Amino acid sequence: MTKKVLMTLLEQKKYKSIHEVLSVYNPVDLAELLETLDAQNLAVVFRMIEKEKAAEVFAYMDNDQRQQLIDIFSMEETAELLDAMSADDAVDFLEDMPANVVTHLLEHIDWDTRSAINRLLQYPEDSAGSMMTVEFIELHRNMTVRQALDLIRKIGIDSETVYTCYVVERHKLEGIVTAKDLMIHDDTVTIAQLMTDQFICVHTTDDQEFVANQFRKYGLIAIPVVDSEGCIVGIVTFDDAIDVLTEETTEDMHKMAAMTSANEESYLKTSVFRHAKNRIVWLMILMFSATITGTIITRYEEAFATIPLLVSFIPMLMDTGGNCGSQSSTLIIRGLAVGELRFSDTLKIVWKEFRVAMLVSIALAAANGVRIFIMYHSAQMAIVIAASLILTVVVAKMVGCLLPIAAKKCRLDPAIMASPLITTIVDTCSIVIYFRIATIIFAL
C-alpha cells in the first residue's frame, strides 16, 4: 500500500479495509509507511493497528514520530502501549524522553513492567545491561522436555527469545538448552540430560560493542547477561547485536571523517543546524592546527623566493603523506574495532607498517623522482622530492598506526585518530622534512 492509496482510503473512511491491509503488513514496513503521514493521520492509522503489532511498530518508528503520537495520546493510552512493548524497546524509547514525562508515564503502567523498566534504566547507556531484554525462558535441571515446552507455551514471548533456554538454579545460570534440543527429544527426557554448561555469557557492565563482537565471533542467536554474582538478569538477542554493530560502525566512520555524531537519527532527518554543529567543532580545530604548517612555511620564505618551483610540490607531498597516514590508521582502527588487533600487537604492527612504508615509499620516490628529472632536468630537485617522499611516508605510517593504538590504551576512541587529524599532523612533518632537505641539497 502506498501513501496515496492509504490517504484515499482514509478520506473515504474505509477503516475496515485499512485495518485489514495493515494486519498483513510487516511491522518494519508499517513503520516505514507511517513515516510519510502527518501527526493527525498518523494517530488515526496507528490506532487501527492491533495492540501487539502496534507496540512493535512503535519500536521501529523514529523519535520525532513517537513524540507526535505521545502528544496526541492520553497518558493511559501511552502507558498501555508501553505495557505491550518488550522492556528493552520501552527503555530505548524512554531514554530519549524528558525525565518528568518518564516518571509520569511509569506511574501509569503495570508494576511488573515498571520494575523491569526501572531496572534496565539503571544500567549505563551502551552497556550490555541497557541493551538486554528481561524476557527469557528460565528452566530447571529436573524439568522434563514436556514441562519445558509447556512453560514456553504459557509464557509465549518473542520467538527469537525462546530459541535458547536458560537452566537456572537459585538465580545462578548453570547451563543452556537450545530449542532444537527440546524439539528433537522425547517428552520425558530431563533438562539435566540435554543442557550444556559450555556457553558464552557477558556481564551487565560489558560494553555493547564487546557484546556485539561476541555475536560476530560465535554466531549466536542470544547471549545471557549475568551480574557480578553469576545470576542471570537478561539476554541480548542477535537482532539487537546487528543494530549495535551498525550503529557503532556508523559512529566510527563519522568520527573518522571528523564529525561528532551524538544522535542516531538518519542523514535526512537530521536538521541542517545539527549537521553543521556535528561538523564545525573538528573543522575549527583542524583549521587552526593547519595554520601551524603555514607558519612553518613562512620560515622558508627565502627558499621558495629563490626557487619558486619548490612551492609546487607542496600539495603532492602533503596529500601523499596524508593518504599514507590514513591508510595505516584506518587498518588499525578497524582492526581494533572488530577485536582482531590488540595492544599487545603493537610491536608487530609497527614493524609491519615500517616495512610496508619502505616498500611503498621507494616505489613512489622512484616514480616521482624519474618524472621530475625528465620534466625539469634537475637531479637535485629529483633527489629532494624522492628523499622527502621516503621520509614523509615512513613518518606518516608510523604516526598513522601508533596514534589509534595510543588512543585505545588511554581509553579514548581510536576512531578520532583518523584521516583528518593524522593529515594535519603529517602535513607539518612533511613540510619540515621537505624544506630541511631542500635547504641542505640546494645549500640555501
Add this chain to the structure above:
Amino acid sequence: MTKKVLMTLLEQKKYKSIHEVLSVYNPVDLAELLETLDAQNLAVVFRMIEKEKAAEVFAYMDNDQRQQLIDIFSMEETAELLDAMSADDAVDFLEDMPANVVTHLLEHIDWDTRSAINRLLQYPEDSAGSMMTVEFIELHRNMTVRQALDLIRKIGIDSETVYTCYVVERHKLEGIVTAKDLMIHDDTVTIAQLMTDQFICVHTTDDQEFVANQFRKYGLIAIPVVDSEGCIVGIVTFDDAIDVLTEETTEDMHKMAAMTSANEESYLKTSVFRHAKNRIVWLMILMFSATITGTIITRYEEAFATIPLLVSFIPMLMDTGGNCGSQSSTLIIRGLAVGELRFSDTLKIVWKEFRVAMLVSIALAAANGVRIFIMYHSAQMAIVIAASLILTVVVAKMVGCLLPIAAKKCRLDPAIMASPLITTIVDTCSIVIYFRIATIIFAL
C-alpha cells in the same frame, strides 16, 4: 587451554586428556587455539577432534592453515571432512582453492554433497546464491505439527537452520512456519493453519550486501532464497549475514582510505608485500593527480613572489577543503551502504549539504578572517582568506556529496569516492579559487 599446556600434553603423548579437553571447547575458540600451532602439531591435534566438530572448526580456520592441513591429509581424509561440512562452508573453502584441486576433491565425495556444492559454485561470488546453505526444513501444507517435528528430528541439521521452516508445494515457496509455532501448538494442528504467506525472501542473484541489509532491517533469523520461478533453493542465516556486514564494512573503510582489499585475511596475517600492493595503486594515482595542483600553483609564481605570505595559507585551505569534502562523502557513502539514502534523494541531499556548507563556511571564514586581521593587520588578506574559505567549503561539500551518488548511479562502488580522491579534487579547486580571489583583491 593455552598453547603451552597443549604443547606439554602433546610432548607427554597424553592424547586422551587432549581429546577430552578439546571436546568441551567451542569450535570458534578451538580454531583460535589451533592457529598458534605449526603444521605437524596442527594435523595431530586436528585429528583428535571428533568428526562433526572438526568440520565446524575447519570452517572457522583461515586459508593458510586449511592449506597446511590439506597438504598433510590424504585425498580421502579431505573429502570426508568436506562431506561433514555444511555445503556453504565447503563452498567458501573450495572457492579459494586451485581449480584442479577442487575437481579432484569433488570426485572423492558423496554424490549428494557434490551436487549441492556444484550448484552453489555456479552462483556469482557475493550473490545470495553463493552465501546460502542448501540445508533447510521443507514442510507441506497438509502435514501436522507432529509430522513436522518428526521430520526435523530425522534431518537434524544445524540449529539456526531449523528455526524457520519452509512450506513448499511443487518446489514453490508458499509460506513459512517458525519453530516457536511448532513448539507451542498441539501435535494434530496442520501446517496450513500455522503458516503465514507474508514473508521476506531474496533471489539467488541478489547482491550479498542487499541480503545482509534485509537482515538488518527486519531482524530475521533466516531468509529463504528463491530462483526466478519462485522455487526455494536455499536459505541464508543471520550469522552469515553478520559476517557479510562486517566484511562489506571493512571493505568500504579500506576503499575509503584508498586501499584495495582483495582478500579477507586479517591485518596481521596479510604479508608485507600484499599490504604494499593494496596501497600503492591509489597512492600512485593520487600522487600524480596532486601534481596537477602543483602545476596550477606555478602559474601564480608572480603572485607569491610579490606576497610570500600567500603561500602560508595553502595548507590550511587545502586541509579544510579536504575535511569538508570527506565529511559529506562519508555521510553519503554510509547512508547508501545501509540503504538509508537512495538516488531519488539527490536533490534533498544537495540542498541540505548546501545549507550546511553555508553555515559551516561562514563560521570558519569569520573565525579565520578575524584572526588574520588581528595578526597581520591586513583587511585585504582577511577578505581573501574568508572568501576563499566560503567558496572552497561549498565546492568541497558539493563534490563530496555528488560523487558518491554519481558512482552509485554508474554501478561503481561509492566508497572509492571518499576522502583521498575528494581531497585531491578539492585541492585543485581550492588553489584555483584562492589565487583567483587573491589576484583580484590584491590587483596582482
